[in-house]
Amino acid sequence: MTTNDLNLGDIISATVAKQLDASFVEKEVETRVSKLVVEAVDRALRGYSETAKLIEKAVEEALRVERLDLPSYGTVVAHMVKAQIEANVSELVAGRLAEDVTELLKLAPKEIKLSEIAEEMLKPHRDDGSYGSVITVIVEQNEYGSTWLSLDEETHHEGARAEYQCQHRILISKDGTISGGTIDNRDLKSTKHIGRTYGLGQKLRAYFACGTKIILDEDDVVTSVGDY
Structure with missing residues (x-):
């Protein structure tokens, strides 16, 4: 078969397939897989990404090469990715969690006044030149000695049911700790929450945890x- 009998795509595929022998593939994959696994784990723990169960599939998809006449390529990559994950993921997760715990403790003092929380909520609005009522802070004591605290750092709500429009609604026990409620409109005690919360929500979660x-x-x- 001559060059004239092949289209450009076939020429490229044939040339690439010739160059990518088993030793070349193994060497190149080894130098890249570790970095990809680190980045994938970091994204899974830091953002609103897929669960850790999908990391291997996501990395394998990123490394897929189409129209390559090397049947063993995908298998080699899959085994190498799996080995890298098993070797590195525990250490990576442990390190990331240690960082998160340190950050959590920085966010959560032993005690804090409501007036201090409100002042932190107001600060961004002062900085951007806003005017008038800009946040919501509603305190409702109940008959059992606990207190509902409704907070919204972005909007001022008014009216009979203003507390239910707030972004955060937490129940404060008699001892001052948070015993329940919702943060960013999610149940505070729910284990289904994935990803990191920011701003006031992040601080309230830290207060609850600590x-x-x-x-x-x-x-x-x-x-x-x-x-x-």
Whole structure:
């Protein structure tokens, strides 16, 4: 068969297939797989990505080469990826979790005042030049001695059911710790939550996890900025 009998795609495939012998494939894959596994695990733990169960499939898909007459290529890659995951994932996860625990402890003081929480909520609005009522802080004590605290760092809600429109709604026990509620409209105790929460939601989750006491020092909290 002459070059004229082949189209450009066939020429390229034939040339690549000739160059990619078994030793070349193994060498090149070994130098890249470890880095890909690290990045895949990091994405799975840090963001709203697929679960860890899908990491191997995602990496294998990224390494797939179409129209290559090397039947063993996909199998070689799959085995190498699996080996890299088994060798590295435990250490990677342990390291990442250690970092997360350290960060969690930094976010969660032993105790914090409601007025301090409100001030942190107001700060971004002051910085961007907003004016008037910009956040929501609603304190509702119940007959059992606990207190519902409804918070929204982005919107000021008013009306009879304003508390149910808030982004966060937590139940404060008599001892000041968070015993339940919703954060970012998700059940605080749910194990189905995947991915990281940011801003006020992240801090509230840290308060819950570390047993931070929230001191309700004000019932009528300032929710506005500017000369208002």
